[in-house]
Amino acid sequence: MPERPGDDRMKRIYIQEEYCIGCRLCEIYCQVKYSKSKKIIKAYKEEMVDILPRVLVEEIGYNSFAIQCRHCADAPCVSACISGAMQKNKNTGVVTCDEDKCVGCWSCIMVCPYGVIRRDLAGRKIVSKCDLCVDEDIPVCVKNCPNEALKFIEKDENEKNMVKSRNGKKK
């Protein structure tokens, strides 16, 4: 198989479930980023009803985590997209939806096993999903997580961390 630098070396958001306290700041900062004003108070007061967060906090009791698009290597949403709007960038590995092309057929929602693609509430019939904040150094949900429950790192680094935490538990 050919090398896919975009997938092997790209940074992804990894979920550290045990550190999530369910504060939902990730959702709020995501909404602010996609608001018109970009200002938290103004956005919160006037725009929130129209903006979907592209990260989703799931919570039952003390158990919670935040999840957003995983930017899959073999992304089912890209295969399912009938308009060519959903594309995986071959260089960066990032999966984005071209909102000008999307016709709102909801095929991506039908196939995403993570359930992280949503219908946009703002009236236009298009989908809304995480674009990994390609215009920022670090995605805003990661940057504003007070407890480092989201990490923006490469695959290798994540695997190292997972081994460490497994070993830690054994002790």
Add this chain to the structure above:
Amino acid sequence: MERKNKTKKSSELIDYIIIGNSAAGLAAAEGIRELDKAGKITVFTEEGHLNYSKPMITYFLAGIVNLDRVSFKDKKFYSVNNIDIRLNTRIKSVDTAGMSLMAEDGSRYRFKKLLIASGGKPVIPKIKAAGTDGERNRHFNSIDAMNYKKIGGIFTLTTLEDAVRVKDYIEKHGVKRISILGGGLIGLKAAEAFLEMGIDINIIELENRVLSATFDRRASEIIEKKIKNKGSNIYKNNTIKEIYITDGRISGYRLKDSRKMECSLLVIAIGVVPDTGFIDSGKLRINRGIVVDDHMRTSVKNIYAAGDVVECLDILLGENKNIAIWPLAVMQGAAAGINMAGGNKKYSGGFFMNSVEILKVPSISMGMASAEGGKEENIEVLKDFNQEKNIYKKIVIRNNKIIGVILVGNIERAGIYAGLIRNEIDISSVRENISKEDFGIIHLPADYKKHLVVGEGTEV
């Protein structure tokens, strides 16, 4: 321009020939290019448009996108991938033993590897007709696949050309009401577009409800009510027995129940079958569709097939089936292309799924969604209907695994169910949560939840 040779001896030998310029065919071309940058790829299509998405034609019809935006590949796709695209070229015959094919103009092409991704073609039933052709005063006794295009106002709706012709006809003749023969997937997709355009419809359905193959009674009812409330009609347990033609155009029809209806535009949408008629099959196995294995290989060496023309593994039935849907066509095409170029990519099978939105009510159905349990062993059905919000959710479970889902009104997070079906997850430990309205990953069985949350973002 390519030379056109008529004799077999001098015909050119092409590394990869692909019949079909849609989802499967182009996914295959990309798959080939992942491994083979240089081999010659020639794509044949009988259609005249460079590239368009078939499921988008109803969005074009409804005016949501214009002709410039019906393509699903970039304009540069063919040049970037170095693909020789032959438009308006219907393949007349495929010689599976001689590894060559002939176009309708008599040109012959030899291939090293062939992909048949010719898709489906609409079924036109033979219907009795009465009336005359305006110009030549020719009398029609019946309409069928051969002559229906000669009668104004009778259309199928599976190609972009169909959609353009329907749109023109509506505008030219000021059509206010459209009849759709068939209340299945294509019929309802057409209905979605016409209702969006503000045109009333009559749906004529042989069964006792619309979407009978993919919905259950309740889901059909919700959609039917929505359609009827808008001034449209659904004639169930019915069909067209006779078509009336006036001056070369459809003017009405008679239903099975003897009612006579006026009609200026009829869309025939009773189904689609794999387009295999042009293949001299020889040793190539064709049932309903072309039979392929888990690498998209047909029974003839170096000939592959993918998309709506094939039948391959349905993971819920455990046997081959023709499932003509876009997402599977792309996955099959991609696998076929990689394998044609010498790679090794398995197609792991699929199951039926469909999304349709009628008058702002979105719906998704997947798998064996119409099953009702009861007499069927090991089948259990969970239902949740909120009449006030018109939201319906149904989950079909077999041996503790989900095999079918219907979502009407609220389709949020539908794909989580698709993942549970595809990965055959035992849901017995979380059964009480599975049909909840706010159902999410947090409700899933611990192992699978951990896989989704902690595992990296690869195919699950």
